[in-house]
Amino acid sequence: MATIEETAVALGNQASDEFRQAAEVLGKVGLTQYEARAYIALVGRGVGDAATLATAAGIPRTSAYKVLESLAEKGYAQPTGGKPILFRPTPPLDVAESLKGAIQEVFEKLATLHRVVAEHGEPQLVYLLSEREKVVAKIGDLLDQSTRTFILTTPQVADLRDELGKKIQHAVKRGVRLTFVTAPLQRVPEGVEYVPRENLLATEVLADGEHALLAAPGLEACGFTDNPILIAHLKQFLEVVLEKGPEPPPA
Numbered sequence: 001m002a003t004i005e006e007t008a009v010a011l012g013n014q015a016s017d018e019f020r021q022a023a024e025v026l027g028k029v030g031l032t033q034y035e036a037r038a039y040i041a042l043v044g045r046g047v048g049d050a051a052t053l054a055t056a057a058g059i060p061r062t063s064a065y066k067v068l069e070s071l072a073e074k075g076y077a078q079p080t081g082g083k084p085i086l087f088r089p090t091p092p093l094d095v096a097e098s099l100k101g102a103i104q105e106v107f108e109k110l111a112t113l114h115r116v117v118a119e120h121g122e123p124q125l126v127y128l129l130s131e132r133e134k135v136v137a138k139i140g141d142l143l144d145q146s147t148r149t150f151i152l153t154t155p156q157v158a159d160l161r162d163e164l165g166k167k168i169q170h171a172v173k174r175g176v177r178l179t180f181v182t183a184p185l186q187r188v189p190e191g192v193e194y195v196p197r198e199n200l201l202a203t204e205v206l207a208d209g210e211h212a213l214l215a216a217p218g219l220e221a222c223g224f225t226d227n228p229i230l231i232a233h234l235k236q237f238l239e240v241v242l243e244k245g246p247e248p249p250p251a
Contacts (some may be wrong), residue, residue: 029099030074030132030156030218034059034067039076042068042089049084073158073183102201102217109202109214110223126223126230135215135222136163142207142224143167146176151238153181154203156219161189168192181238206234 026036034057041057042048048056054064068087071077075098080086129135139160143150144167154160157180161168171178172191180188184196203222205213212234215222225231 028218028220030216030220031076032067032070034063035071035074035076038064038067039071039089042071042077042087043092047080047086047088049086051084053087070158073186074155098201099217106202106214106216126225126227128221128223130221132219135219136160138222138224139203139205139213139215140164140167142205142211142213143171145211146171146207147174148208149177149179149206150208151179151181151206152203153197153200153238155183155200155217156203157182157186157188159219160203161187165189204234204238206231206238209235 022040023033023036026039027033031039037057037059038053041053045053045056050064050068051061053068054061057064059067065085068077068079072079072087076090076095077087078090080088129138139152140163143164150171152160168178168189169191172189177193178191179193179195181195181197181200182188183198183200186194186196188194201217203213203215203217203219205211205215205224207213210231211224211226212231213222213224214234
Protein backbone atom coordinates (compact mmCIF):
# COMPACT_ATOMS: atom_id res chain seq x y z
CA MET A 1 0.00 0.00 0.00
CA ALA A 2 1.28 3.46 -0.85
CA THR A 3 2.21 5.86 1.93
CA ILE A 4 0.98 9.45 2.04
CA GLU A 5 4.20 10.63 0.39
CA GLU A 6 4.05 8.00 -2.36
CA THR A 7 0.43 8.86 -3.10
CA ALA A 8 1.31 12.55 -3.22
CA VAL A 9 4.17 11.92 -5.63
CA ALA A 10 1.89 9.87 -7.85
CA LEU A 11 -0.65 12.68 -7.94
CA GLY A 12 1.92 15.38 -8.56
CA ASN A 13 3.59 18.27 -6.76
CA GLN A 14 0.34 20.14 -6.10
CA ALA A 15 -1.11 17.19 -4.20
CA SER A 16 2.15 16.77 -2.29
CA ASP A 17 2.01 20.42 -1.20
CA GLU A 18 -1.62 19.99 -0.15
CA PHE A 19 -0.76 16.97 2.01
CA ARG A 20 2.02 18.92 3.73
CA GLN A 21 -0.21 21.95 4.22
CA ALA A 22 -2.99 19.80 5.69
CA ALA A 23 -0.56 18.22 8.15
CA GLU A 24 0.78 21.64 9.18
CA VAL A 25 -2.70 23.05 9.77
CA LEU A 26 -3.74 20.00 11.78
CA GLY A 27 -0.61 20.50 13.87
CA LYS A 28 -1.66 24.08 14.61
CA VAL A 29 -5.00 22.93 16.00
CA GLY A 30 -3.51 20.41 18.40
CA LEU A 31 -2.65 17.19 16.55
CA THR A 32 0.77 15.65 16.80
CA GLN A 33 2.65 14.87 13.58
CA TYR A 34 1.65 11.20 13.79
CA GLU A 35 -2.00 12.10 14.51
CA ALA A 36 -2.13 14.49 11.58
CA ARG A 37 -0.68 11.91 9.21
CA ALA A 38 -3.01 9.20 10.53
CA TYR A 39 -6.11 11.39 10.11
CA ILE A 40 -5.15 12.29 6.54
CA ALA A 41 -4.59 8.61 5.77
CA LEU A 42 -7.91 7.70 7.41
CA VAL A 43 -9.77 10.30 5.34
CA GLY A 44 -8.06 8.96 2.23
CA ARG A 45 -9.04 5.36 2.95
CA GLY A 46 -12.43 5.82 4.60
CA VAL A 47 -11.79 3.03 7.12
CA GLY A 48 -8.84 1.03 8.39
CA ASP A 49 -7.21 -0.79 11.28
CA ALA A 50 -4.06 0.29 13.08
CA ALA A 51 -1.66 -1.82 11.00
CA THR A 52 -3.12 -0.71 7.67
CA LEU A 53 -3.17 2.95 8.61
CA ALA A 54 0.37 2.80 10.01
CA THR A 55 1.57 1.77 6.57
CA ALA A 56 -0.56 4.33 4.75
CA ALA A 57 0.41 7.17 7.08
CA GLY A 58 4.08 6.25 7.32
CA ILE A 59 4.07 6.02 11.13
CA PRO A 60 5.47 3.23 13.37
CA ARG A 61 3.11 0.28 13.74
CA THR A 62 3.86 0.20 17.48
CA SER A 63 2.41 3.72 17.81
CA ALA A 64 -0.52 3.41 15.42
CA TYR A 65 -3.23 2.11 17.78
CA LYS A 66 -2.45 4.70 20.47
CA VAL A 67 -2.49 7.43 17.79
CA LEU A 68 -5.92 6.29 16.56
CA GLU A 69 -7.25 6.13 20.13
CA SER A 70 -6.05 9.70 20.64
CA LEU A 71 -7.76 10.79 17.41
CA ALA A 72 -10.98 9.20 18.67
CA GLU A 73 -10.72 11.01 22.03
CA LYS A 74 -10.18 14.31 20.20
CA GLY A 75 -13.18 13.74 17.94
CA TYR A 76 -11.31 13.07 14.68
CA ALA A 77 -12.18 9.37 14.37
CA GLN A 78 -14.63 6.72 15.60
CA PRO A 79 -13.85 3.07 16.36
CA THR A 80 -16.30 0.70 14.68
CA GLY A 81 -15.59 -2.48 16.61
CA GLY A 82 -14.49 -5.84 15.28
CA LYS A 83 -11.11 -7.56 15.47
CA PRO A 84 -8.87 -5.88 14.63
CA ILE A 85 -10.69 -2.69 15.61
CA LEU A 86 -11.51 -0.54 12.59
CA PHE A 87 -11.60 3.25 12.65
CA ARG A 88 -13.54 5.68 10.48
CA PRO A 89 -12.70 9.37 10.13
CA THR A 90 -15.00 12.05 11.45
CA PRO A 91 -16.05 13.94 8.29
CA PRO A 92 -13.58 16.83 7.75
CA LEU A 93 -16.33 19.46 7.59
CA ASP A 94 -17.71 18.22 10.93
CA VAL A 95 -14.22 18.59 12.42
CA ALA A 96 -13.98 22.09 10.96
CA GLU A 97 -17.30 23.12 12.54
CA SER A 98 -16.18 21.76 15.92
CA LEU A 99 -12.92 23.68 15.72
CA LYS A 100 -14.77 26.86 14.78
CA GLY A 101 -16.91 26.46 17.87
CA ALA A 102 -13.88 25.85 20.07
CA ILE A 103 -12.06 28.89 18.75
CA GLN A 104 -15.19 31.01 19.14
CA GLU A 105 -15.57 29.92 22.77
CA VAL A 106 -11.94 30.67 23.60
CA PHE A 107 -12.02 34.12 22.05
CA GLU A 108 -15.33 34.96 23.72
CA LYS A 109 -13.74 34.17 27.07
CA LEU A 110 -10.66 36.19 26.18
CA ALA A 111 -12.92 39.06 25.13
CA THR A 112 -14.54 38.91 28.57
CA LEU A 113 -11.12 39.08 30.19
CA HIS A 114 -10.19 41.98 27.94
CA ARG A 115 -13.36 43.84 28.90
CA VAL A 116 -12.75 43.28 32.61
CA VAL A 117 -9.18 44.53 32.26
CA ALA A 118 -10.36 47.63 30.41
CA GLU A 119 -13.04 48.36 33.01
CA HIS A 120 -10.61 48.21 35.91
CA GLY A 121 -7.69 49.84 34.16
CA GLU A 122 -5.15 47.40 35.57
CA PRO A 123 -2.23 46.56 33.23
CA GLN A 124 -0.54 43.19 32.81
CA LEU A 125 -3.35 41.14 34.33
CA VAL A 126 -3.11 38.37 31.75
CA TYR A 127 0.19 36.86 30.64
CA LEU A 128 0.35 34.98 27.36
CA LEU A 129 2.30 31.93 26.22
CA SER A 130 2.49 30.30 22.80
CA GLU A 131 3.69 26.83 21.74
CA ARG A 132 2.16 23.68 23.15
CA GLU A 133 5.27 22.59 25.02
CA LYS A 134 5.33 25.83 27.01
CA VAL A 135 1.61 25.69 27.74
CA VAL A 136 1.85 22.13 29.10
CA ALA A 137 4.88 23.16 31.14
CA LYS A 138 2.91 26.06 32.64
CA ILE A 139 0.05 23.74 33.59
CA GLY A 140 2.68 21.51 35.23
CA ASP A 141 4.11 24.49 37.13
CA LEU A 142 0.66 25.41 38.48
CA LEU A 143 0.19 21.79 39.50
CA ASP A 144 3.53 21.76 41.34
CA GLN A 145 2.70 25.01 43.12
CA SER A 146 -0.74 23.89 44.28
CA THR A 147 -1.11 23.19 47.98
CA ARG A 148 -4.89 22.84 48.40
CA THR A 149 -6.92 22.43 45.20
CA PHE A 150 -6.31 21.99 41.47
CA ILE A 151 -9.22 21.98 39.00
CA LEU A 152 -8.65 21.09 35.34
CA THR A 153 -11.34 21.17 32.67
CA THR A 154 -10.11 19.81 29.35
CA PRO A 155 -10.94 17.74 26.26
CA GLN A 156 -7.22 16.81 26.15
CA VAL A 157 -7.21 14.60 29.24
CA ALA A 158 -5.39 11.65 27.62
CA ASP A 159 -2.40 13.75 26.57
CA LEU A 160 -2.18 15.70 29.83
CA ARG A 161 -2.67 12.54 31.89
CA ASP A 162 0.39 11.01 30.23
CA GLU A 163 2.56 14.14 30.09
CA LEU A 164 1.88 15.28 33.66
CA GLY A 165 1.59 11.83 35.23
CA LYS A 166 4.39 12.18 37.80
CA LYS A 167 3.37 15.71 38.77
CA ILE A 168 -0.21 14.49 39.29
CA GLN A 169 1.03 11.66 41.54
CA HIS A 170 3.16 14.04 43.58
CA ALA A 171 0.25 16.46 44.03
CA VAL A 172 -2.01 13.65 45.24
CA LYS A 173 0.66 12.55 47.73
CA ARG A 174 0.95 16.16 48.99
CA GLY A 175 -2.76 16.09 49.79
CA VAL A 176 -3.86 18.42 47.00
CA ARG A 177 -7.49 17.86 46.01
CA LEU A 178 -7.38 17.30 42.25
CA THR A 179 -10.53 17.52 40.13
CA PHE A 180 -10.57 16.74 36.40
CA VAL A 181 -13.60 17.79 34.35
CA THR A 182 -13.51 15.94 31.05
CA ALA A 183 -15.54 13.86 28.61
CA PRO A 184 -17.52 10.86 29.91
CA LEU A 185 -15.86 7.44 30.18
CA GLN A 186 -12.32 8.82 30.30
CA ARG A 187 -9.59 7.36 32.51
CA VAL A 188 -8.17 9.65 35.18
CA PRO A 189 -5.23 8.92 37.51
CA GLU A 190 -5.83 7.32 40.88
CA GLY A 191 -6.68 9.85 43.58
CA VAL A 192 -8.17 12.37 41.14
CA GLU A 193 -11.83 13.35 41.42
CA TYR A 194 -13.66 12.93 38.11
CA VAL A 195 -16.51 15.08 36.79
CA PRO A 196 -17.88 14.10 33.33
CA ARG A 197 -19.03 16.78 30.93
CA GLU A 198 -19.86 16.62 27.24
CA ASN A 199 -18.60 18.99 24.52
CA LEU A 200 -15.66 20.57 26.32
CA LEU A 201 -13.65 22.72 23.93
CA ALA A 202 -11.02 24.78 25.74
CA THR A 203 -8.77 23.89 28.68
CA GLU A 204 -9.06 25.80 31.98
CA VAL A 205 -7.03 25.49 35.17
CA LEU A 206 -7.81 26.92 38.61
CA ALA A 207 -5.04 26.31 41.15
CA ASP A 208 -5.70 26.97 44.88
CA GLY A 209 -8.42 29.40 43.83
CA GLU A 210 -5.65 31.94 43.20
CA HIS A 211 -4.10 31.14 39.80
CA ALA A 212 -6.03 30.66 36.55
CA LEU A 213 -5.12 29.52 33.04
CA LEU A 214 -7.16 29.42 29.84
CA ALA A 215 -5.74 27.53 26.86
CA ALA A 216 -6.78 27.19 23.22
CA PRO A 217 -8.25 23.83 22.10
CA GLY A 218 -4.94 22.39 20.89
CA LEU A 219 -2.97 23.86 23.84
CA GLU A 220 -0.95 25.87 21.32
CA ALA A 221 -1.51 29.11 23.28
CA CYS A 222 -2.77 30.18 26.69
CA GLY A 223 -3.36 33.11 28.98
CA PHE A 224 -2.75 32.90 32.74
CA THR A 225 -3.30 35.26 35.64
CA ASP A 226 -3.39 35.63 39.43
CA ASN A 227 -5.66 38.70 39.39
CA PRO A 228 -8.56 38.28 41.87
CA ILE A 229 -11.12 39.86 39.53
CA LEU A 230 -10.39 37.45 36.70
CA ILE A 231 -10.11 34.50 39.09
CA ALA A 232 -13.64 35.28 40.27
CA HIS A 233 -14.92 35.05 36.68
CA LEU A 234 -13.39 31.59 36.21
CA LYS A 235 -14.74 30.41 39.57
CA GLN A 236 -18.25 31.38 38.47
CA PHE A 237 -17.81 29.38 35.27
CA LEU A 238 -16.53 26.31 37.14
CA GLU A 239 -19.43 26.41 39.59
CA VAL A 240 -21.68 25.64 36.62
CA VAL A 241 -19.71 22.63 35.37
CA LEU A 242 -18.71 21.02 38.67
CA GLU A 243 -21.57 18.56 38.96
CA LYS A 244 -20.73 14.99 39.92
CA GLY A 245 -21.09 12.17 37.41
CA PRO A 246 -20.37 8.43 37.28
CA GLU A 247 -17.03 7.01 38.24
CA PRO A 248 -14.47 6.65 35.40
CA PRO A 249 -13.15 3.28 34.24
CA PRO A 250 -10.06 2.04 36.13
CA ALA A 251 -6.77 3.73 35.18
